[in-house]
Amino acid sequence: MSSAVLAHGVGGRQDLPIPFGLAVAGAAVALLVSFAVLALAWREPRYRGDPSGRPLPARLAGVADASWFRWLLRSLGLVATAYVLVAALFGPDLATNPTAGVVYVLLWVGLVPASLLLGPVWKLVNPLRTVHLLTCRALRIDPTQGLLPFPHRIGVWPGAVGLFAFVWLELVAPDQATLPVLRLWFAGLAAALLLGAAIVGSRWFDAADPFEVYSGLVARLSWVARRDDGELVARRPLENLDSTPVRPGLAAVVVVLLGSTAYDSAAHAPWWARWVQELPLPPVVAGTLGLSLWIGAVAVTYVVATRLAGVLAGTPGRGLPDLFAHSVVPIVVGYVVAHYLTLLVLEGQNTLILLSDPLGTGADWLGTGDRLVDRSLANQPTLVATLQVSAVVVGHVLGIVSAHDRSVRLFPRRAALVGQLPLLAVMVLYTVGGLLLLFAG
Amino acid sequence: MPARTRRRALELATVLAATAALATGCGGTADEPAMVSTGPTESEQSAAGEEVTTPSEPAQPTTGPTTEEPTEAADDGATVVEITVSGGSVSTPQSRVDVEVGAPVRLLVTSDTDDELHVHGVDIEQPLVAGQPTVLDFVPPEPGVYDVETHDSHLLLVQVAAR
Numbered sequence: 287m288s289s290a291v292l293a294h295g296v297g298g299r300q301d302l303p304i305p306f307g308l309a310v311a312g313a314a315v316a317l318l319v320s321f322a323v324l325a326l327a328w329r330e331p332r333y334r335g336d337p338s339g340r341p342l343p344a345r346l347a348g349v350a351d352a353s354w355f356r357w358l359l360r361s362l363g364l365v366a367t368a369y370v371l372v373a374a375l376f377g378p379d380l381a382t383n384p385t386a387g388v389v390y391v392l393l394w395v396g397l398v399p400a401s402l403l404l405g406p407v408w409k410l411v412n413p414l415r416t417v418h419l420l421t422c423r424a425l426r427i428d429p430t431q432g433l434l435p436f437p438h439r440i441g442v443w444p445g446a447v448g449l450f451a452f453v454w455l456e457l458v459a460p461d462q463a464t465l466p467v468l469r470l471w472f473a474g475l476a477a478a479l480l481l482g483a484a485i486v487g488s489r490w491f492d493a494a495d496p497f498e499v500y501s502g503l504v505a506r507l508s509w510v511a512r513r514d515d516g517e518l519v520a521r522r523p524l525e526n527l528d529s530t531p532v533r534p535g536l537a538a539v540v541v542v543l544l545g546s547t548a549y550d551s552a553a554h555a556p557w558w559a560r561w562v563q564e565l566p567l568p569p570v571v572a573g574t575l576g577l578s579l580w581i582g583a584v585a586v587t588y589v590v591a592t593r594l595a596g597v598l599a600g601t602p603g604r605g606l607p608d609l610f611a612h613s614v615v616p617i618v619v620g621y622v623v624a625h626y627l628t629l630l631v632l633e634g635q636n637t638l639i640l641l642s643d644p645l646g647t648g649a650d651w652l653g654t655g656d657r658l659v660d661r662s663l664a665n666q667p668t669l670v671a672t673l674q675v676s677a678v679v680v681g682h683v684l685g686i687v688s689a690h691d692r693s694v695r696l697f698p699r700r701a702a703l704v705g706q707l708p709l710l711a712v713m714v715l716y717t718v719g720g721l722l723l724l725f726a727g
Numbered sequence: 728m729p730a731r732t733r734r735r736a737l738e739l740a741t742v743l744a745a746t747a748a749l750a751t752g753c754g755g756t757a758d759e760p761a762m763v764s765t766g767p768t769e770s771e772q773s774a775a776g777e778e779v780t781t782p783s784e785p786a787q788p789t790t791g792p793t794t795e796e797p798t799e800a801a802d803d804g805a806t807v808v809e810i811t812v813s814g815g816s817v818s819t820p821q822s823r824v825d826v827e828v829g830a831p832v833r834l835l836v837t838s839d840t841d842d843e844l845h846v847h848g849v850d851i852e853q854p855l856v857a858g859q860p861t862v863l864d865f866v867p868p869e870p871g872v873y874d875v876e877t878h879d880s881h882l883l884l885v886q887v888a889a890r
Binding site for chain 1: 823
C-alpha cells in the first residue's frame with residue numbers, strides 16, 4: 287500500500303524487508319522446482335479444464351443455485367454497500383472514516399482470499415449488477431440483452447483498463463484515501479458500468495468491472511467451479527485454473543495486476559522513493575510514469591517470452607500471450623499475499639472496528655467499536671517473512687506447472703520442452719524479482 | 728493407468744520437495760537476523776546511555792543496500808536522525824535508519840517551508856515552521872518500517888526500520 291494512502295488512515299507500519307538468506311533460499315527452491323518440472327513432469331496434457339470436476343452434494347448445489355439464495359447474496363451486497371455509502375457520503379472526512387479501509391483493504395485485498403475459498407464472489411454480490419438487474423426487471427427487459435452486440439474481440443480489455451484505473455487510484459492518485467476522491471472515482475466506475483450494461487447487456491460486468499474480473503480470475507484457483515454441463519463441481523485448483531476462459535485482453539489483466547503489485551513494492555523502497563521525488567516532475571506525473579514503467583516492463587517481458595515460445599516451438603501465433611495468461615495468476619496471487627497479508631490482517635480488523643461508527647458520532651452500530659486490533663502478527667517478523675517467501679515460491683511453482691501443461695497441449699510434442707523455456711525464464715525473473723523487492727523494499 | 732499414477736506421484740513429490748526445501752531453507756536463515764543484535768543490547772546493560780551509538784552497524788548484512796553510515800545518538804540514548812528539506816529536496820545521512828523495537832528515535836527536521844511532519848504507524852504529527860529545527864521524539868512500538876513524511880509536500884524524509 288502506498289504511503290500516501292496510509293497518511294489518511296489506512297495502514298501504518300510496513301513489513302520489514304525479508305532476510306537475505308530467506309530470499310536466496312526462496313529463489314533457489316523456485317529455480318530447482320522449475321527445472322524439475324521441465325525435466326520430469328508429464329509429456330501429455332493432463333488438465334481437461336471445463337469438463338472436469340466432481341459434482342457437489344446435491345443439497346449444497348441446490349442451495350447455491352437456488353433463486354432465493356442468489357437474491358439473499360444480492361441483498362447482502364446492496365445492504366453492505368448502502369452501509370458503507372452512509373460513511374462515504376455523510377461521515378466525516380477523517381482517518382477514523384472506514385470508507386478507505388473498506389475499499390483498499392476489505393474489498394481490494396479481501397477479494398483475493400474470498401475468491402480463493404468460495405469462487406467468483408464479487409459477481410454474486412456486485413451491487414451494480416443488482417441495480418442493473420432490478421432496473422431491467424422494472425422496465426420488463428432482458429438484462430442479458432443490450433442495444434448493441436458485444437464484439438468478441440473486446441474480451442476483458444475494459445476490465446484491464448478498469449484495473450489500471452483502480453491501481454492508479456490506489457498507488458498514485460493524490461489524496462486517494464479522502465472521501466471526495468473516493469466518491470469521484472466510484473461515481474465514475476458506476477457510471478461506466480451501468481452505461482455499458484445498458485448498451486451491451488449484463489455481460490459488460492464480466493468484461494469491464496475490475497472487481498469482477500479480478501475476483502473471477504482468482505476464483506479459477508479455487509476448488510469450486512461450474513462444469514461445462516452447468517453442474518457445480520469441486521475441482522482441483524490447477525485443473526480449475528486451466529479452465530480459465532481465454533479472452534482477448536486476459537494477458538493485459540494479469541500484466542496490470544503483477545506490474546502494479548511490483549510497483550507498489552518498489553515505490554516503498556527508499557532508493558526508488560528518493561529517486562522519484564528528486565525528479566523535477568509533479569508527484570502525480572512521476573507516480574503515473576513509475577506505475578506505467580513497471581506494468582510496461584512486465585508486459586514487454588511477458589509478451590516477448592510467449593511469442594518467443596511460439597517461434598521456438600514452431601507454432602507462432604498472436605494469441606499466445608492470452609493462452610498462457612492463466613499461468614501467471616498464481617504468481618499474481620503469491621505477490622499479493624506477500625505484500626498485503628499483514629495489511630489485511632491488521633487493517634482489516636481496524637476497518638471492522640471503524641465501521642461500527644460510520645458517522646463519527648461515537649456510535650457502536652455493529653458492536654465491534656470497543657474491540658482492539660490483535661497485533662500479534664506484526665510482532666512475528668520471522669513468521670511474516672517466511673509466509674511472504676512461501677507465498678511467492680508456491681505461486682511460482684503453480685505457475686510453472688500450469689504453463690507446462692498448456693505448453694504440452696499447444697505445442698508439437700517434440701518442441702514442447704524448448705517452447706516453454708522462455709516462459710519459464712520469465713517466471714523465474716518475476717519470482718526472483720519479487721523476492722528481491724521484498725528484500726530491498 | 729500406472730502411467731497416470733506415476734505422473735500424479737511425481738507431481739506430488741515435486742510439490743513436497745519444494746515445501747521441504749523451503750522449510751529447511753527457512754530454518755537455517757530465517758532465525759539468523761533475530762540473533763544478530765541490531766542494537767547496543769550488551770552495552771546498554773553496563774551503562775545505559777552513552778554507548779548507544781551505532782545501532783545500524785551490526786544489522787548491515789540483513790538490511791539490504793540502504794544502510795550506509797551510522798547515525799548519531801543523543802545524551803539520553805535516542806537515535807538521532809537529522810533531516811534537512813530545502814527546495815523540495817531531502818537530505819539525510821541515510822534513507823533508512825535501523826533501530827531496536829522500543830528504543831527512542833529523535834527526528835531533527837529543518838524545512839525551508841511550513842509543513843507538517845508525520846510518522847506513519849505511530850500517528851504522531853508535528854507542525855514544521857520554515858527555517859526552524861523541529862524535534863519529534865517517538866518510540867517504534869512493534870517491528871516494522873515506519874515512514875517519516877511531510878504532509879503537504881508529500882516527501883518521504885526517512886524510513887525507520889525497527890527490529
